[in-house]
Amino acid sequence: MIRDITLGQYYPGNSWIHKLDPRIKIMATLLYIVALFVVKDFSGFIVAFAALEAVIILSKVPRSFIWRGLKPVILIIAFTLLINIFMIKGEVLVQFGIFHITKEGLLTAAFMGIRLVLLIIGSTMLTLTTRPIGLTDGIEALLSPFKKIGLPAHELAMMMTIALRFIPTLLEETDKIMKAQQARGADFESGNIMRRAKALVPILVPLFISAFRIAQDLAMAMEARCYGGNLKRTRMNAMKLEKRDLAAGLLFLVFLALIVLQRILM
Amino acid sequence: MSYIKAENLTFEYKKTNDAGDILTTRAIDGVSFEIKKGSFTAIIGQNGSGKSTLAKNMNALLTPTSGKMIVDGMDTSVQENVWPVRQRVAMVFQNPDNQIVSAIVEDDVAFGPENLGVDPEEIRRRVDEALGGVEMYEYRKKAPHLLSGGQKQRIAIAGAVAMEPECIVFDEPTAMLDPRGRQEVLQVIRNLNARGITTVLITHFMEEAAQADKIIVMDKGVIRMEGTPDEIFRRGDELVEMSLGVPAPVELAMELRKRGIDLPEGIMTTEKLVEELVK
DSSP states (O other), X not given: OGGGOOSTTOOOOOSHHHHSOHHHHHHHHHHHHHHHHHOOSHHHHHHHHHHHHHHHHXXXXXXXXXXXXXXGGHHHHHHHHHHHHHHOOSSEEEEETTEEEEHHHHHHHHHHHHHHHHHHHHXXXXXXXXXXXXXXXXXXXXXXXXXXXXXXXXXHHHHHHHHHHHHHHHHHHHHHHHHHHHHTTOOOSSSOHHHHHHHHHHHHHHHHHHHHXXXXXXXXXXXXXXXXXXXXXXXXXXXXXXXHHHHHHHHHHHHHHHHHHHHHHO | OEEEEEEEEEEEEEEEOTTSOEXXXXXXXXXXXXXXXXXXXXXXXXXXXXXXXXXXHHXXXXXXXXXXXXXXXXXTTSGGGHHHXXXXXXXXXXXXXXXXXXXXXXXXXXXXXXXXXXOHHHHHHHHHHHHHHTTOGGGTTSOXXXXXXXXXXXXXXXXXXXXXXXXXXEESTTTTSOHHHHHHHHHHHHHHHHTTOEEEEEESOHHHHTTSSEEEEEEXXXXXXXXXXXXXXXXXXHHHHTTOOOOXXXXXXXXXXXXXXXXXXXXXXXXXXXXXXXX
């Protein structure tokens, strides 16, 4: 069961969006989020929504996967909506007791709601269409200009790669330790939250020790395979920009221009 | 021609205890041996006999406290030789999980050549070839944690092969595998040796050691015996004394000979024994 978890939430595919260079996708996602905050009225969201919709259709990712990405944050969205509906003062539409709903409140709530949903779906599309390794490679490449000021870009990316690789291994390890302790009568399922939290402490200690042991083994295996930092390292899948990456970049610039124009004109 | 040569090699682990005293444990005590180019050598011994420490000395993961380890004419204690030695002598470890670096099989196999600074097209060629050699090519896009132990170990071997070493040291590669995984991995090891890669297999399974050209028996940091499997297993009593055994078919053949059944020397496997008995 524990072995079935997916890393990140990558949806394997071979679409145009999947094939784009991770660097382009990461930059576009960041700028898309910025663009969502540039937008000041609903008509701007129409442009943003259309752009996102185009990406979703091109990526061929089933909508159920996209909804799955939205599910964990639904509570946060609902909370934001409620706060906005009830707290903003203005023309009162409904009044009951001390609570009142205003026209401005409803509008702001709708506005914030749309912004949040677009923001989350936008960033979900990045992780859905980019392999975790592609993401770390992309981040490494984008951070490498900052190496000059001492940012260890390669080391950071290597840490992320290894972390991704060992998430399932450590989950398996946790599973093993829990089963071993359950076999000796440990109880993780009954009692209140405090008791259950306390029962987890004896799992963490062996888990940490085993994580250190794995780290030591891995460091030795990496040394045996001539790992010596980023001195003369090459990459098998060197990232290079293709025509489609340039096309995607241009299309995205058109989108940004539309957003900015809309902001100026409206 | 000797490829790896140990001259009076001693290795001590240093540990600081709670009181701050430095404790030294001598894991290897004045060992000398030679490993021929292209040969298949098995090193056997109980836990704590120093066989793993010896393996790590062969590719400069550890360097001798005293004495010398010479790999392809290079002294491993010289700092400049460390990288060339590690490129020539690759290593596969016991736990398949703890030696795979990347979350995708082919990226992991590419890790070694990437570190060596090989050109991307050449890495691609080596990765495909190495994965083909261990019959894992169709799994190249998979995540390692979804594979079986034997498959993971074959990936680790492919990772070593992709560095194009002249020698591979296997440090108990089958210890954590089920019988089927052990078979698969052993087959891969034999194939690699047949392709001319000098092979050193550290193991405590006698059946595996029986497949080598030469066996070195370690006990308490020293070499107790050295010779062909046939020569070694003939001294079964001494092996038992060191808490080591003799492979079942070898033992059976010996007992049968004692009872007057005419069997030739050099029977190491069940298949061979059956074949001889049927004659």
